[in-house]
Amino acid sequence: MSTECIIVQGGKRLSGVVPIGGAKNSVLKLMAASLLVPGVTTITNVPCISDVLTLQSVLEHLGAEVVMDSNAHSVTIDAGKVKDTAVPYDLVAQMRATITVLGPLVGRFGKASIAMPGGCDIGARGIDMHLRGLEKLGVSFKTLHGDIHAHVGPKGLVGAQIELAFASVGATENLILAATCAKGTTVIKNAAREPEIADLADFLVCLGARISGQGTSVIVIEGVDRFDPVKGYATVGDRIEAGTFLVAGALAGGPLTVEGVRPEHLATALMKLEACGAEIATTPTTITVSHRGSFAPVDIQTLPYPGFPTDLQAQFMVLDAVASGSSTVTENIFESRFKVADEYNRMGARVRVEGHHAYIEGVEELSGAPVQAPDLRAGAGLVLAGLIADGTTRVSGVEFVDRGYEGIVEKLATVGAQITRETV
Ligand code: EPZ
DSSP: OOOEEEEEESOOOEEEEEEOOBOHHHHHHHHHHGGGOSSEEEEESOOOOHHHHHHHHHHHHTTOEEEEETTTTEEEEEGGGOOOOEEOHHHHHHOGGGGGGHHHHHHHHSEEEEEOOOOBTTBOOOOHHHHHHHHHTTEEEEEETTEEEEEEOTTOOBOOEEEOSSOOHHHHHHHHHHHTTSBSEEEEESOOOOHHHHHHHHHHHHHTOEEEOTTSSEEEEEOOSOOOOOEEEEOOBOHHHHHHHHHHHHHTEEEEEEESSOGGGGHHHHHHHHHTTOEEEEETTEEEEEOOSOBOOOOEEBOSTTSBOGGGHHHHHHHHHTBSSEEEEEOOSOSSOOTHHHHHHHTTOEEEEETTEEEEEOOSOOBOOEEEOOSHHHHHHHHHHHHHSBSEEEEEOHHHHHHHOSSHHHHHHHTTOEEEEEEO
């Protein structure tokens, strides 16, 4: 069976402007939120990535009509026709973010059935906080043959005080989505503060929800009993795509500018780029990076926002892999998000993994090699490593990269990379 891979010739200097698309980790939730609306909703700044197509198939399975316009980067969703509330395993298994339809389904229809999302390459990816929080709002669950059957009692959803044990992004989103339909007030404490959460809350407010505190750790939701369609809500820029290209610019010299992202959404990552020796310049919607000479090693600890984002950990590890000294990367969010270290080591890096820590000894130069992407962000990291490696790097597992990056090959080629996709 033929597969695709990305081929990179190392050593080219990168400079120029890279347009950044809408955030994958927001648009999937905005699309799920459209299930609340018995009408037609349009979302813009939608990236053409496979995860969006996967969610489209989930919404269509439920009965919604979904029209993607890849040229306009928009999606129009008519959820007025939704009648089914069951999501089968084969759809959930493709993408665990599908769990985000649980909140709107129980909110609008009072019931839902969804396959338990399995783990993935980066960790167990539990949903206990989603379920416990929804129970506080009046949802009861039965698990049967791998499916979760959710049911709202006769009193309907009722607002509650919920405190999350961990600032879970997904749990915060599902609880906001359900609470918008609950009678009375819901307060979510220790809520996740990611910009994608604020984007979802702002979208819901446009639909008629009453939410305050988004972006802080205490979010207050007053339930409402109707939602109105919104035309043309623009998804927030993808800070992780932007951060990925900024690491490319730092590694390969720059100056490289990413446009369509808010610098304040990447504050910690920009601090780390400057700490390793890169120069950063910003405007309200662009960030420019350049770098000359050697890289200083930087220690990294991934944390919930506004801490260093776990989704940029694999990419920043490339900077440390060629830094002039040793560094430690600590992964606090997921249990096994260091699989890419073995692939970096195939390229001559010196990364030693012990539990949640990766100990890195910087080397002079990486050497190009055939490597396999174990997950989405690691795949992007391997492409970045290929940009500076001596010789040719062949990254397999491109299907992972396509889940979260629209046109990564074309965008890197535009700023000077010698990079192609090939079917092998
Ligand atoms: C979202 O995942 C993102 N995905 C992830 O991005 C991102 O890494 C993560 O947030 C953290 O920022 C999407 O938005 C689609 P969590 P999510 O709930 O919602 C555990 C990428 O590459 N947990 O904050 O799953 C969980 O297992 C992806 O774009 C429970 O144990 O993140 C994980 O270890 C990867 N029980 C940790 O918390 C729960 O009920 C963080 O999970 C919920 C979470």
